[in-house]
Amino acid sequence: MAVERFPIEAGHIMCFARAIGDANPAYYGAMTGAADVPAPPTFVTASAQFDPDYPLRPQIGEPWFGSGREASGRPQPASTGGGGGGTGLHAEQHYTYHRPLRAGDVLHATTRPGERWEKQGRRGGTLVFSEIITEYHDASGELVVTARTVGVKTEKVPG
Amino acid sequence: MTLVREGDVKELVLTEEVTRTQLVQYSGASGDYNPLHSDERYATEVAGFPSVFAHGMLTMGMTGRVITDWFGPEAVLSYGARFVAQVWPGDRLVATATVTGVRDDGVAELSISTANQAGDVVLAATATVKTG
Numbered sequence: 001m002a003v004e005r006f007p008i009e010a011g012h013i014m015c016f017a018r019a020i021g022d023a024n025p026a027y028y029g030a031m032t033g034a035a036d037v038p039a040p041p042t043f044v045t046a047s048a049q050f051d052p053d054y055p056l057r058p059q060i061g062e063p064w065f066g067s068g069r070e071a072s073g074r075p076q077p078a079s080t081g082g083g084g085g086g087t088g089l090h091a092e093q094h095y096t097y098h099r100p101l102r103a104g105d106v107l108h109a110t111t112r113p114g115e116r117w118e119k120q121g122r123r124g125g126t127l128v129f130s131e132i133i134t135e136y137h138d139a140s141g142e143l144v145v146t147a148r149t150v151g152v153k154t155e156k157v158p159g
Numbered sequence: 160m161t162l163v164r165e166g167d168v169k170e171l172v173l174t175e176e177v178t179r180t181q182l183v184q185y186s187g188a189s190g191d192y193n194p195l196h197s198d199e200r201y202a203t204e205v206a207g208f209p210s211v212f213a214h215g216m217l218t219m220g221m222t223g224r225v226i227t228d229w230f231g232p233e234a235v236l237s238y239g240a241r242f243v244a245q246v247w248p249g250d251r252l253v254a255t256a257t258v259t260g261v262r263d264d265g266v267a268e269l270s271i272s273t274a275n276q277a278g279d280v281v282l283a284a285t286a287t288v289k290t291g
Contacts, residue, residue, distance in 0.1 A: 015188045
């Protein structure tokens with residue numbers, strides 16, 4: 001994921017807060033006119049909106065893997081996010097906040113692979129865990145949030 | 160600033176009932192439009208699930224309220240979660256946060272778990288917050 005510009009907008013925070021069922025008035029500054037609108041702790045996940053190539057958003061003019069005339073418009077993309085890839089699942093998500101994130105900040109994100117390890121699955125097969133580290137910097141280059149995504153894939157399933 | 164001691168506990172009902180519309184709302188707000196979370200036909204016929212189910216990040220987002228209602232959004236220093244089980248439309252979710260320690264610098268460590276109506280844990284999390 002490469003996100004060159006992720007503007008933190010009060011209206012976006014409001015919609016995100018509604019979606020997570022959070023009525024904290026601090027998040028509704030877009031409606032009340034209050035300044036200093038903080039972002040909810042998991043808000044940076046919405047940087048997906050500003051990733052031009054995000055695979056879990058329909059791309060205009062291209063077939064989509066959700067249903068239309070058929071139950072699926074095309075095969076699922078190779079990577080479905082969450083760092084797992086393929087049939088991978090999002091196993092863990094961790095955030096470190098270096099300072100509070102607020103409406104008005106403009107972030108950019110850089111992503112790199114982290115650790116990779118294996119574990120024996122309970123039903124046989126090997127579980128392969130892999131991390132993706134995303135660092136969100138503000139316009140002045142200050143590190144604001146570090147995100148660590150852990151994905152898990154099953155490999156080498158017996159028989 | 161909120162002063163707490165080790166062992167302090169807060170419980171919060173996150174939702175009386177997860178709805179499919181909430182999953183659509185979260186897809187729109189977060190940008191994660193994976194049809195597993197919004198497209199019943201795809202989720203059942205193609206992916207083989209009994210219905211659509213919640214984004215893990217939605218459960219993590221909802222659970223964050225037990226931290227931010229207690230300490231405020233700007234007090235949170237870290238928040239991490241493990242997605243333990245799927246959350247389905249119709250589920251009732253309750254989060255429980257426990258203070259597991261308070262450091263000398265006033266940073267409190269929290270252990271958080273979110274469970275469904277059957278008492279099964281769906282998300283296990285930790286967080287650190289500024290308290291003093």
